[in-house]
Amino acid sequence: MISHPAYAVEPWCLRETELNLDVLAQSESVFSLSNGHVGWRGNLDEGEPHAHPGSYLNGVHEQHPLPYAEAGYGYPESGQTVINVTNGKLIRLLVDDEPFDLRYGWVRSHERVLDLRAGLLHRVCEWTSPTGTTVRVRSTRLVSFPQRAIAAIAYEVEPLDARTNLVIQSELVANEQLPMRTGDPRAAAALESCLQPEEHTAIDTRLRLVHRTTRSHQRVAAAADHVVRGPESTRTSSESTDDVARVTVTALLEPGETLRLEKLVSYGWSGMRSLPAVRDQVEAALAAARSTGWQGLVDQQRESLDDFWRHADIEVDGDAEIQLAIRFALFHVLQAGRRAEQRAIPAKGLTGSGYDGHSFWDTETFVLPLLTYTSPNCVAEALRWRQDTLPTARARARQLGLRGAAFPWRTITGAECSGYWPAGTAAFHINADIAAAVVRYIWATGDADFERRTGVELLVETARLWHSLGHHDSSGRFHINGVTGPDEYSALSNDNAYTNLMARVNLQAAADAAERHAAQAAALGVDAEEIAAWRDAARAMVVPCNRALGVHEQAAGYTGLDVWDFAGTEPEQYPLLLHFPYFDLYRKQVVKQADLVLAMFLCGDAFEEDHKARNFAYYEPLTVRDSSLSACIQCVMAAEVGHLGLAYDYLGEAALLDLADLERNTRDGLHIASLAGAWIGLVAGFGGMRDYGDTLSFAPRLPERLGRLAFSLLFRRRCLRIDITSSHVTYRLMEGEPLQISHGGELIALSKEAPQTRPVEPPTALPEPPQPPGRRPQPRR
């Protein structure tokens, strides 16, 4: 996208200077607005042309059968897919009898701007109709952070050179016609007409539609109200049918006169509440928005974002694209999580229907770290959602003959939706990923109440899973066999190092939390014997190593497998999963995405320094990055072991994945975890931040091209600002009580009055390991 000439690179906004239909689908994703509860893709106001119309409500989905050619015990029988709910953003326009449709007539200018500070999407277009009438259309759109049920649009039309008849139709539309599915297996199945009408009304400028999903029985209501301003000739009427509710405004305008419509839309849904209750819910939300008014909503949005940016902004000197990309990333990750409130944060947020709207470990491992240090309340909410789904996860564990909870690999409601065992439920590491997010959140916030009410239960149930899944061998060593680690090009391995190390953290954390909160633990049936068993398993956990090579094994025996024939693989045969059978991938050394390298980041204290460098050099030539979750982690570890130029190239890949549409699937929605990965790359890669041990620690080092990197973090009720140049780093405590941090192993006392500056030591430059042929990241250094 930003490599497309229509896109400008600016520090605080994404500007598209002309409409390009060849990147329309991608633009719909990057211009998405969401608050984590309601999501609107960046579709044009008039609805067409479109690539993928998208209006989403977090949690609203339809079920569908998951058929198998051959049945097997424990296969999930029902799938879940996010659905396109009632479209409230539609505003059609008729200019002297001609529909305002940019495929016809002459587009004199068209600009869209996503303002990352204001949280608004602006559009201004000058268009001459096929019969020669010229109008200027301006619109501004928001999905409110403070009022989570509310989205709003201000829409204005002005004739530019002659008296013009205008008709505006502002609509709510359910069961929109959707384009055909793409051939990409990762894209969602679009379920058509899954909303059954229950009620429709149109009174004056007020509209309402209520529907119910056919199989998942969720009731979805949308309501809208309008403020219309125009010349005296302006007339308004409204009408509704099952799937459409419409306000029509007609006016005759002289050049220079404006017809303005402010549209407030409210959404509500429930799987339990009655029709009157859901109807009242959307009417109440709408009443609140009406009393705030359009300008009030705009002001509130700005205030909410000012607060976010004060604690989260990142400044990058020396690379304007990365500067834009990191703010774009922070904004979209915030949009995905801000008001998700005890719902999942899907892999695509609410920006598209890719991955069927499912969430994965992406949330806990990639998205929640960013939110922990910038918007911690969202993390507590996301983890409370996991806690709410514990009954399902416990049932799944029982079904599998295991104890505790087995969280789903992919899901909307908490039920497992992956029908493919080897890269589904067997990726048991998601349980430890959730536990690690719990540990990180408590560590970074000191939220004791959360630990007591939510943390203990999640840690205990996940620890139980590990204890029942693994076993002690005759010499007492603890193994976890038959699991899939993050690298999905290996499956059902024994002692995957990442899984074992993360399970070890999980078991220890559960034991510590159970001892700190004896009453909660006892209520969960935990006794001293169980705690001792967790500690034993953690102590005896196997971490496989090939001593002859001096490297860790991704899993037991991994380094003994044949190496993939990289030289015989053509560049167009990536991603490998679409061109080679899994059985062959599974029996070779070829890494889809950082696995052992991720373990070295998240469990860095379990590895010696020289081991890290050797491991990195060993796995780098095997790692093909067929997942967008890899580049950011390779950035972090490349920076740690001293390959700053390579780290910088990886940062570029993670940060520009969607803005440059590097994987050619941004049309299906943004890669929220890779966006969060850009933050991980900058903060943990070049800031060298680590959050294990007793203190928050930093080991800054900048790649040559960056003159400066500055970032803020929220940590234990403080706000820190870390300002790094190539020679020095300054640590400032902006808010809160004095605090101790660590800089390259030195403990530093920070107070508001006394910022601390230290020299930055450039790492020893080592020879850079190669990537598999053709898989080098695009050079950025």
Ligand code: BGC
């Ligand atoms: C990756 C998974 C990831 C999923 C959703 C897959 O391609 O291998 O690790 O969770 O995409 O982003």
